[in-house]
Amino acid sequence: MLRLTIRQMQYFEGLAQALHFGRAAAAMGVTQPALSAQIAEMESQLGLQLFERGGGRVRLTEEALALKPRIERILAEVQDLESFARRERKVLEGRFRLGVIPTIAPYLLPELLPRLKQGFPDLQLEIREAVTGALLEETNNGRLDGMIAADPVAEPQLSYRPLFDDPFHLAVPEAEAERIAPPVAQESMALERLMLLEDGHCMRGQALAICGMVKPITMESFGATSLTTLLQMVSHGMGVTLIPEMARKAASLLPGVRILPFAAPAPSRTISLAWRKTNPRQADFAALCEIVKEANRAII
Numbered sequence: 001m002l003r004l005t006i007r008q009m010q011y012f013e014g015l016a017q018a019l020h021f022g023r024a025a026a027a028m029g030v031t032q033p034a035l036s037a038q039i040a041e042m043e044s045q046l047g048l049q050l051f052e053r054g055g056g057r058v059r060l061t062e063e064a065l066a067l068k069p070r071i072e073r074i075l076a077e078v079q080d081l082e083s084f085a086r087r088e089r090k091v092l093e094g095r096f097r098l099g100v101i102p103t104i105a106p107y108l109l110p111e112l113l114p115r116l117k118q119g120f121p122d123l124q125l126e127i128r129e130a131v132t133g134a135l136l137e138e139t140n141n142g143r144l145d146g147m148i149a150a151d152p153v154a155e156p157q158l159s160y161r162p163l164f165d166d167p168f169h170l171a172v173p174e175a176e177a178e179r180i181a182p183p184v185a186q187e188s189m190a191l192e193r194l195m196l197l198e199d200g201h202c203m204r205g206q207a208l209a210i211c212g213m214v215k216p217i218t219m220e221s222f223g224a225t226s227l228t229t230l231l232q233m234v235s236h237g238m239g240v241t242l243i244p245e246m247a248r249k250a251a252s253l254l255p256g257v258r259i260l261p262f263a264a265p266a267p268s269r270t271i272s273l274a275w276r277k278t279n280p281r282q283a284d285f286a287a288l289c290e291i292v293k294e295a296n297r298a299i300i
Helices: 006-018 021-028 032-046 062-085 105-119 132-140 174-179 189-193 202-210 227-235 245-252 282-299
Strands: 051-054 057-060 094-100 123-129 146-150 158-173 241-244 257-261 268-276
Touching: 006 021, 006 032, 006 062, 021 032, 057 062, 094 105, 094 132, 105 123, 105 245, 105 282, 132 146, 132 158, 132 268, 146 202, 146 282, 158 174, 158 189, 158 227, 158 245, 158 282, 174 257, 202 241, 202 268, 227 241, 227 245, 227 257, 241 245, 245 257, 245 282, 268 282
Parallel strands: 094 123, 094 146
Antiparallel strands: 051 057, 146 268, 158 241, 158 257, 158 268
């Protein structure tokens, strides 16, 4: 009879992420021989080789790749079961893993984290900053409890709640600000020099949607990984870029950068909190929504 254990599946998941026995064992707080023994036992029970070993590298076999999403779903359900069993605990208490996209994290977290620390001293918060696609995957498979991102974040396995609208502005070089008469129309020729974040960032798609009537001519030349990098490029006259309202104060402090408003109706993005529908920590998500809204009001 096949009798896989939760521990074996946890070790499988850890090794599948690290692809290194030593690093996986260290991350899970066990010895490498103990990890290796559990993986070997799992392979024996399944009658499958799950990992290719050799040359100091570890690779998932085709069979392991097919099993991986199922094991992740099982472990996520186990985590939800554990949370349900502890449902009598206080709001926002214990471990909570929160994902935040890079175009939100640097601006929201300085206001959000002190509020959480003061209001919920028993909260053990873990922050993961990554692009939307990665956070969706990790929320779906249970490695994150929830995520803060810009819409659309609709997934069949997730619940989500809109938090606030975040209007966009245009950051331009100081020397060019006078000839770009604000408010900036979305068909303005200034958007031909729009610089974008690299593929994978949701703001890239939002930026292209905003300037739908103008084709940016610089987007193939530049692909920055952060708004900070784009703003440095703007300050040196290399082009213009979009800035969300939550980043406006920080951006306006940079020398050589002017922040201009768009003509009404100004384009914007909607920031939402998302979590698995099966996660029983509904009171935690409700409380977190209100605190995130408070933090955003302090920013703007």
